[in-house]
Amino acid sequence: MGLDSDDGAVERLIGLMARLPGLGPRSARRAVLTMIRKRAALLDPLAQALADVADTVRECSICGNISTGEICPVCADPRRRTTEIGVVESVADLWAMERGGLFRGRYHVLGGVLSALDGTGPEALRIPLLLERIRNDGVEEVILALNATVDGQTTAHYIADQVEPLGVKVTTLAQGVPVGGELDYLDDGTIGAALMARKSI
Numbered sequence: 001m002g003l004d005s006d007d008g009a010v011e012r013l014i015g016l017m018a019r020l021p022g023l024g025p026r027s028a029r030r031a032v033l034t035m036i037r038k039r040a041a042l043l044d045p046l047a048q049a050l051a052d053v054a055d056t057v058r059e060c061s062i063c064g065n066i067s068t069g070e071i072c073p074v075c076a077d078p079r080r081r082t083t084e085i086g087v088v089e090s091v092a093d094l095w096a097m098e099r100g101g102l103f104r105g106r107y108h109v110l111g112g113v114l115s116a117l118d119g120t121g122p123e124a125l126r127i128p129l130l131l132e133r134i135r136n137d138g139v140e141e142v143i144l145a146l147n148a149t150v151d152g153q154t155t156a157h158y159i160a161d162q163v164e165p166l167g168v169k170v171t172t173l174a175q176g177v178p179v180g181g182e183l184d185y186l187d188d189g190t191i192g193a194a195l196m197a198r199k200s201i
Helices: 008-018 025-037 039-056 091-100 127-136 150-166 188-196
Strands: 081-088 105-109 141-144 169-172
Touching: 008 025, 025 039, 081 091, 081 127, 091 105, 105 127, 127 150, 141 150, 150 169
Parallel strands: 081 105, 081 141, 141 169
Antiparallel strands: none
């Protein structure tokens, strides 16, 4: 490895970096070595940014997004439609929706999906908070923007069952051929979903 026994701090940093998605031990080692070589440009600013995030970032008290304030910029924006709530699994999914810039409603981050395999039941998710928002905030439509996995669809059906008695419209994202997608590269499930969701042109 090339590190002495006194280099525990470096090894600890490599170990922590290796836990990040997309980084294995070799990639983490390369990243750490690069940061050490470019300490002023990379390592010191990164350490400060990490400290700032650890001190200031929290979960939005309304939707579950992350923010430096108690309420995130999306929930604080008066131009967003309060009558629509897009339900997503994670903050990463919220950010993906925001990248498109097409959805102008509010969000609700569940913090996961129902999973019998992982032992994640309804009580572990932010579903009660969602129902409370629907009852109190004049919500007219709940858009279930959950991943097209078995657990994602199970969660969508569960939420739809919980929301139905409240008299609110429940919709889900259309599934099918992505923009720029070629049929030859798509799996059977995607093609089937595209056929089921077909519309007139």
